[in-house]
Amino acid sequence: xxxxxxxxxxxxxxxxxxxxxxxxxxxxxxxxxxxxxxxxxxxxxxxxxxxxxxxxxxxxxxxxxxxxxxxxxxxxxxxxxxxxxxxxxxxxxxxxxxxx
Amino acid sequence: xxxxxxxxxxxxxxxxxxxxxxxxxxxxxxxxxxxxxxxxxxxxxxxxxxxxxxxxxxxxxxxxxxxxxxxxxxxxxxxxxxxxxxxxxxxxxxxxxxxx
DNA sequence: CGTGTAAGGAATTCTGACACG
DNA sequence: CGTGTAAGGAATTCTGACACG
Numbered sequence: 319x320x321x322x323x324x325x326x327x328x329x330x331x332x333x334x335x336x337x338x339x340x341x342x343x344x345x346x347x348x349x350x351x352x353x354x355x356x357x358x359x360x361x362x363x364x365x366x367x368x369x370x371x372x373x374x375x376x377x378x379x380x381x382x383x384x385x386x387x388x389x390x391x392x393x394x395x396x397x398x399x400x401x402x403x404x405x406x407x408x409x410x411x412x413x414x415x416x417x418x
Numbered sequence: 419x420x421x422x423x424x425x426x427x428x429x430x431x432x433x434x435x436x437x438x439x440x441x442x443x444x445x446x447x448x449x450x451x452x453x454x455x456x457x458x459x460x461x462x463x464x465x466x467x468x469x470x471x472x473x474x475x476x477x478x479x480x481x482x483x484x485x486x487x488x489x490x491x492x493x494x495x496x497x498x499x500x501x502x503x504x505x506x507x508x509x510x511x512x513x514x515x516x517x518x
Numbered sequence: 519c520g521t522g523t524a525a526g527g528a529a530t531t532c533t534g535a536c537a538c539g
Numbered sequence: 540c541g542t543g544t545a546a547g548g549a550a551t552t553c554t555g556a557c558a559c560g
Contacts, residue, residue, distance in 0.1 A: 322422045322467045327432050329530095331551065332464070336427070341552080342521055350520095360529055362552055364432070367422045385519075429551095431530065441531085442542055450541095460550055462531055485540075 326356040326364040333365045337373045347376055350386040352393055426456040426464040433465045437473045447476055450486040452493055 330341050337344075347353060348363075353372055355363040372393065379389045430441050437444075447453060448463075453472055455463040472493065479489045 325467075327436070328427045329429055329432075329551080330553095331458075332427050332429075335458075340521075342523085345553090346520070358431075358435075360552090362529080367425075380520085387519095429531080440542075442544085445532090446541070460531090462550080480541085487540095 323367045326366045326369070328365045328367070328370065330355075330363050330365070333370055333373065336370050337377065339373055339377055344373065347373065347386065350390060352376055352386060352390050423467045426466045426469070428465045428467070428470065430455075430463050430465070433470055433473065436470050437477065439473055439477055444473065447473065447486065450490060452476055452486060452490050 328336070330344055333339075333344055334341050345363075348355060353365075353369050353376075355365045355369060357363060376389055376393075379392070380386075428436070430444055433439075433444055434441050445463075448455060453465075453469050453476075455465045455469060457463060476489055476493075479492070480486075484492075
């Protein structure tokens with residue numbers, strides 16, 4: 319269901335190219351808790367395609383003048399919804415003993 | 419049909435971590451024409467998840483003792499098959515005027 | 519609050535070459 | 540042929556800070 323899209327493998331320079339956002343902005347949104355890239359052993363940030371998509375949404379919100387704090391809440395709510403769906407799906411699958 | 423899987427965004431260090439192959443090997447297989455990463459403006463190589471999968475297949479073949487030249491042919495043949503399928507699908511879709 | 523920038527260091531990547539075989 | 544390694548340079552990324560507002 320996820321795999322490639324959620325695998326954190328993209329470095330910040332490439333994320334910059336993909337989104338058009340400055341590295342400063344990208345790091346700042348992380349600092350504000352809007353997204354959570356992984357770190358390699360040497361400490362460089364790695365992003366997923368999902369992160370890239372999220373950053374583009376964030377950019378849209380920012381253009382509308384929405385503050386990072388509010389965006390953070392929206393993101394959190396979307397994740398909650400998503401998790402509810404995932405759990406529901408999990409229960410359904412368990413109930414019918416469905417596979418893959 | 420492709421999108422994320424074929425997007426070239428992964429740098430060689432990360433490919434090394436994902437595949438376990440040395441950077442030397444990864445560059446060498448490119449030199450032999452087994453795969454074709456893209457280059458950023460500054461010249462660093464960027465790989466896709468498809469490239470990563472291909473590299474793991476290559477590693478298997480190499481362990482079996484298959485030479486790069488032969489692997490290159492096998493890869494080429496698989497791509498041909500794939501293209502035939504894609505074209506066939508394209509014609510079918512065109513015939514029925516299907517979308518997406 | 520959100521973002522730009524200069525600063526210095528550490529880690530990454532690149533190429534061409536020598537080595538062994 | 541396939542792969543390791545040392546070499547030097549160029550580009551990347553990181554953090555903490557100052558700036559403006």
